[in-house]
Amino acid sequence: MPHRHFKVLDARLSLEGPEAVIDPIAAAYRRFIAPATNGDAPAAPTVVAGDEGVEGLGRFTPYAPPVEPTMLAYQRFLETLLHRVGSHAILHAAALAAPGAEGGATLLAAPRGHGKSTLTLELLARGHGFLGDDYAPLDLESGEIAPYPRAIGLRPAPGHAEPDSVRRAREDEHLPRLLGKTLIDAGRLFGDDKVLTESRPLRHVILLTAEDPGQDPAASGSSIDVIGRAEEAERLDAALQAIDGVDIEARADRQGIRHWKLRTRRDAWPTRELSRVLDDPDVLFSEKHWGGTPDFAAPAQMQPVKRREAAALLGREMLNRRPGGRLLERFGGNETRLFLELAQALRHAECWRLRVGNHIESADLIEKTITGGNRKGAG
Template sequence: MTVKATHDFCVLGHNIRITGPADLVDPIAYAYRRFATSSEDRPDTVTISVTDARVSVEGVVLPTPILGHEGKQLYQEFVQQTMDRVSEYAVLHGACVVNDQGACLLAAPSGHGKSSLALALAASGYRLTGDDYAPLDMAKGVVLPFPRAIAFYPEGKAAVPEAIVRRARSSKHSLFGKQIADIGELLGEDTVVKQPVPLRTVVLLNDRNATDQPISVDIGYYGRDALRFEKDLLGVDGIEITDSVVTATAGQWTLGLDHRRYPTAALNALLDRPQVRSEKRVTTRPSFAGDPRLTAIPRRVAADALCQEILNRRGSGALLKRYNGSLARLFLDVAGALRDVRCYQLEVGDFGQTVSTIQTVLRG
């Protein structure tokens, strides 16, 4: 007999309920345990449910997921429904560490070392607002906590301090192949930031040894024209589909992008379709070799880079609707939030030296 479970959350002021088989919803509930709320009915609550392997939002059944992917579809919908409703903040893709001077945002595409560096800094005494999600209140210039559980590949190659790795591996919780551990259990409750913190520093990470390597993009699509969408992907010059699982109503693709052929604009137009429910861009992991190099950059350069990594900037979402679809106006507000912020580009080198370089920046 299938055990059912229901969990309620308030994420950045928006109420979300997930309900369905416990083996699908409980891992998500653990990852977002610090966002949990009481189960009372609220008129603005969005309910996402799984029944007979079909995911529905507010009673509207979504296209059938790929067999065995209903848990992933549920999670993707949970994240996307939340992000689509957030208009008050620009949710930046980054890890944010905190000292007495304020918050330092480490920003880079997925797989670029920001989580490893943030955890190393947390292990050395800094506090953490969260990993991957850094909600920026552009009017106040503060970063809000986002204490989602931290995820690890059990045998991953990330340069995370061994003490943290041991604690992470002892976790009994997992989500889509990754072990997940609560921030407080992993790093100590004193490490968890619980109030908004002024943003004082932005560090954009890149790899000094990088060449024109394609970027990998993972896409989840749920719509009855999934096969047509795949043809549209194949029609973009500079895109190669390296892995895929496709049915008539859903698709999961991994793309390789050759930026020498400028595929980004055409790809972004495809990714803005409402049927795209997940998107993850991954760069080649830095080698962490050689000497790191830190360069001060203008805040407009930092703002432009951060705007590329705003997780709630979909055209159908509330944030862009607030700006009447204008990315230029959004850019101006992000740049305005950086008015008193020191901005740097850091070409990462040896991992320990890179951590030391960031510590020097944080000490001012």
């Protein structure tokens, strides 16, 4: 079966399976494709999409409609990748570099549906450099953001206006698609010179929120969609109910699966217990959401926040902090130590909260902040 090999930061991994299943994933990670061997020995496949299901991270998960094989393979590919990356804390944020050879990195962190991708594309169109659109690897020692040039995933229909180059790309039927999104390389949209290959020092963190800037967007907790195999639904249900800090808001049974809607309470963030259930081989898919619904017609507003607050939010959304993973192993399995290192890595960054509004106005405010027009940021 076809193989694809990847080198992502300090992690090597490979993917094996039918082209129809693995090619969309390889298209998203095209810039990370690496030679097939590591020295003389061929690297063993780390994720295998077979006829019946997906194997990876030491477990096998059978296919169960309506979860597509590519979706399952992609989720296991990401889990494996995030398990193996120990060199950087991978933050859930877009990362851009201010124009110029020495431009510092800016992170845009946001819940789903807050216009992060649109703002990222708008700032790229204005000449900012591209480091990553969704994953931002932070070197906890140097405080630098490494490039993560995964293809940008464009949703089928934008919520609002977008740069011309993006609109044209969205209409290109020849581009690959993954999980319903059109994949496009940032270099194709804005030029290869805009896709940065070197790390940049982190200088600004901007937390996008739907709430007034003075409010913590995570105060109301997060919601999580979980899909599990129907045969194991009662066992998974009991495991979820046993987690202190998690409420089951809704359940829906469909052919072969059960879909849970969970809400986590902020004061009892149950990372370990929840991770244990979400890592269960009979959980097919999970996705976290947080924050309210933005009003894109409202005026955008920027307000400084403490680095500690920014670190708390970025830490909660850190993608590779799970127990057993290489990053947490570096800190003796202690999340508190990891959080402190993250907080300190922000020491040279100004931190802000932006209530998003019209995306042009929001982009103007971000540029003003980056160039020093706003002078009250932490730091």
